[in-house]
Amino acid sequence: MQPVVFHDLGIIDYKKAWEYQENLFKQILEQKLKNRATENQELRTNNQEPRTKNQELTTKNKQQTQSHLIFCEHPHVFTLGKSGSENNLLINESQLKEKQATYYKINRGGDITYHGPGQLVGYPIFDLDNFFTDIHKYLRFLEEITILTLAEYGIKGERIEGLTGVWLDAENPAKARKICALGVHASRWVTMHGFAFNINTDINYFNNIIPCGITDKAVTSLDIELNRKVEMDEVKEKMKKHFSVLFEIELV
Numbered sequence: 001m002q003p004v005v006f007h008d009l010g011i012i013d014y015k016k017a018w019e020y021q022e023n024l025f026k027q028i029l030e031q032k033l034k035n036r037a038t039e040n041q042e043l044r045t046n047n048q049e050p051r052t053k054n055q056e057l058t059t060k061n062k063q064q065t066q067s068h069l070i071f072c073e074h075p076h077v078f079t080l081g082k083s084g085s086e087n088n089l090l091i092n093e094s095q096l097k098e099k100q101a102t103y104y105k106i107n108r109g110g111d112i113t114y115h116g117p118g119q120l121v122g123y124p125i126f127d128l129d130n131f132f133t134d135i136h137k138y139l140r141f142l143e144e145i146t147i148l149t150l151a152e153y154g155i156k157g158e159r160i161e162g163l164t165g166v167w168l169d170a171e172n173p174a175k176a177r178k179i180c181a182l183g184v185h186a187s188r189w190v191t192m193h194g195f196a197f198n199i200n201t202d203i204n205y206f207n208n209i210i211p212c213g214i215t216d217k218a219v220t221s222l223d224i225e226l227n228r229k230v231e232m233d234e235v236k237e238k239m240k241k242h243f244s245v246l247f248e249i250e251l252v
Contacts (some may be wrong), residue, residue, distance in 0.1 A: 002067075002130060006240065006251040009072035009191060014079065014104060015177060017072055017123070024125045025192045030095055032188055032219035035062035062209070065190075067130065069251060070123040074115040078209055081183050084111035090212040099208070108193035110164070110183035111213035118200035118221070124243075128189040131247060135222055139164055139182055142168045142195050145242040146180040149197075152238055155225055165212070166197075168220060177218040179225070180209065197239075198222060199230050 009017060014186075022068055041093035078089060078101060088111055089103065093176060096103055115121055128138060140159075146166045148158035157179065158170035164182040170185050180197040198221035206219045 001247050001250045003252045004067045004069055004126075004243075004247075007068060007070045008236070009070060009116065011073045011075065014074045014077040014102065017070070017074065017121075018106065021070065021123050021125060021192045024068050024070075024192060025187075028125065028127050028190045029188060030065070031063055031065050032129075032190070035065075038062060040144045041247075057218040065127040065130065067127050067249075068125040069240075070125065070194075072121050072123070073117055073119060073232075074121060076116045076205060078103045078114055078115075079108075079113060080112045081108045081110035082106070084213060088112040088213050089208070090210070091208045095208075099205070100154060101205070101208075106193070108183040108185045110181070112209045113181050113183065113196060113211060113212075114205045114209060115196055115201070116201060116205055118198075118201050118202065118217060118223075118232075120197045120232060120239070121194070121233075122197070122239065123194045124191055126247075127192045128186070133189050135184070135186055138191065139184065141246050142182055142184075143180070145203070145239060145246060146195065147195055148242045149238045151180070151220075153222065153226060153230075155222075161210075167217075168225065172175065173217075177220040178214075179220050179222065181212060197235070199232055199235055217241075 075098060080086065143166050145158060150157040157166040157168065160167050160170045165178050166180040168177050168179055182190055182193055182195050184193050200223045201221040203219050205222055211219055243249065244251055
């Protein structure tokens with residue numbers, strides 16, 4: 001099992017967490033570029049053609065990249081993905097200040113979402129070359145980790161075809177509600193951003209947006225479904241366990 005460094009940042013400002021992600025993301029990309037340059041130099045030395053970027057590195061001198069998993073919570077913030085519409089933010093700048101919330105346009109996929117206290121946010125900074133080079137499969141793994149965690153609380157998490165994230169009562173349009181949202185960015189098979197799992201989340205903040213640009217489905221939180229507050233550390237341990245099993249990693 002390959003080691004993945006686990007970071008628990010606690011409650012952290014969104015921009016600071018974004019910069020933290022970016023730094024780890026760039027470190028992996030830089031190492032991959034160094035590995036590519038090293039191999040191409042060796043191939044030239046042996047009078048062979050350099051490999052294309054999609055071909056596997058075979059050089060004996062390449063250095064293994066280090067993947068990371070970040071868990072955190074954020075103060076109230078709304079984030080808009082690169083494919084989203086600003087019209088899905090339903091409040092203005094002064095109203096944002098009244099609600100002590102911030103707003104960022106970011107480089108992940110997806111539309112608008114909310115992060116806040118009581119929501120477990122996970123940012124896997126994974127080099128998928130060390131796992132599998134399939135973004136669709138990667139997203140399904142993130143969903144499955146949440147589904148398995150919900151099952152430990154006696155809740156059936158589901159998928160809705162054509163939509164990302166984890167839902168409850170997915171087959172009933174009148175009752176379908178999202179409990180975990182996904183939005184990722186990847187370059188050269190290195191991922192960043194990730195998932196937002198509502199644990200003890202004030203879902204009233206979702207009334208200030210059209211979550212993920214979807215107008216006909218509600219949002220929920222684990223504490224609402226269980227009718228009790230849930231220990232965040234308990235959920236983190238369950239999520240970490242399922243990350244370790246599904247991705248076949250050791251969190252260190």
